[in-house]
Amino acid sequence: MRHNSIPARTLIAAATTVVTGLLPLAGTASATPDSKPLPPVTVLADKSTASRGDIFVSPNSANSAYSSGVEILSGDGRRVVWSHKTPAGQQAADFRAQTYRGRPPVLTWWQGTGLGSLASGVNYIYDNRYQKVAEVRAGNGYTADGHEFLITGRGTALILAYKQETADLTGIGGSAHQAVIDGVVQEIDIRTGRVLFQWKAADHVPYAQSEQPLPSSPNKPWDWFHINAVKPDTDGDLLIDARNTWTTYKVDRHNGTVLWQLGGKASTFKEQAAPGQYLNTAGTIFSWQHDPEPLGGGLYSWFDNESAGAANTGARAVEELPFSRVVTVRVDEKARTATLVKSLNQPDYLSASSQGNAQPLRRGGAFVGWGSLPYVSEFNASGKAVFKARFPTGVNSYRAYRFPWK
Known part of the structure; x- marks a missing residue:
């Protein structure tokens, strides 16, 4: 891979000057980047068999010493190729x-x-000279959430949105006027901004499927679904993931009908584990999961959190396994079985109570962002860890990727 020959420190300053002048959001208090630096990355392991390509992270910092933003790191994780800091807040x-x-x-x-709750933001597209190409916003009165921004081959974007509404939950022991947070998928024509497709969780999924405890007050919004991903399956229909129902829904791309669902209280499939693999304590393959990825041939992978913190449940921290993992599952639609065939455990057997992803790599491995944990890892096709790095305490990246760049 080739990199600009300008020294890294010079390149960062120049790129940040170009980009931050273009990115303030309407209604924000600050149009200038935070004066604090982005958090450093410490490489803990980098084997020669690690994949080629640069590392893409979006560190968000609860540590007052650092800013939040996005950055490209060299393939070995030791050099910043380009970065952009967000305005404070x-x-x-x-x-x-x-x-x-x-x-x-x-x-x-x-x-x-507001990432992780009632978020409000804008999706950006920049070219390889770090100049803005387009902004993508949600339509129909919604604002874009940050969990997913996926460009399709037909010049559209799949994005997510959250919205607070009121629902009658007396049928499941709740209030007749409960504040709820619903999840929405939109497909947007990038060039025109027109909404081409919209799917709203409450129109297709019963509230009773939620694993989230009901709140103590009807005025406290119940995050019953918590949509966190939308991906085209290999046949063109959509995979929509919901952390708080422990379920991925396969949805007809044209009319929104749920074709099947895996996980949770109403799974279409019998969930089972191949020899050497194991289900969690609830008897399911995953829980509080993120990032379904179609691998082809009936295989899918997920980032399997297996836990949720008190801030996520609104009640108490829970776990179905004592560590997070990446799982690969064989789905047999005819036999109605879903079989766990491979798992990659968090290298230090730690638990990510939120966020996370597992990017499939071309040679059969996976590049993993460990969500609320300050780690990123790469595994080869044999399941061996070949790269590992970490942020300082109090910093995490919702997802992490490895891609060729310039």
Whole structure:
């Protein structure tokens, strides 16, 4: 891979000057980047068999010493290729390289406020000279959430949104006027901003499928679904993931019908484990999961959190396994079985109570962002860890990726 010959420190300053002048969001208090530095990354392991390609992260910091933002790191994790700091009070998420209308790879990310709750932000597309190509916003009165910004081959973007509404939950022991947070998928024409497809969770999924405890007050919003991903399956239909129902839904891309669902209280499939693998204490393959990825041939992978913190449940911390993992599952639609065939455990057997992803790599491995934990890892096709790095305490990246860049 080739990098600009400008020294890293000079390149960062120049790129940040170009980009931050273009990125303030409407209604924000600050149009200038935070004066604090982005957090450093410490490489803990880097074997020669690690994949080629640069590392894309979006560190968000609860540590007052650092800013939040996005950055590209060299393949060994030791040099910053490019970075952008968000204005104070904003966050960034889902930073990666994608293809848009046949161009060379473009940079994409979400930037805004409230990630993980009632978020409000804008999705950005920048070219390989770090110039803005487009902004993508939610339509129909919604604001874009940062969990997913995926460009399709037809020049559209799949994005997510959250919205607070009121629901009658007396049928499941709740209030007749309970505040709820619903999840929405939209497909947006990037060039025109037109909404081409919209799917709303409450229109297709019963509230009773939620694993989230009901709140103590009807005025406290119940995050019953917590949508966190939308991906095209290999046949063009959509995989929609919900952390708080422990379920991935396969949805007809044209009419929104749920074709099948895996996990949770109403799984279409019998869940089982191949020899050498094991289900969690609830008898399911995953829980509080993120990032379904179609691998082809009936295989899928997930980032399997297996835990949720008190801030996520609204009640208490819970876990179904004492560590997080990446799982690969064989789905047999005819036999109605889902079989856990492979798992990659968090290298230090730690538990990520939120966030996370597992990017499939071309040679069969996975590049993993460990969500609320300050770690990123790469595993080869045999399941061996070949790269590991960490942020300082109090810093995490919602997702992490490895892509060729320039």
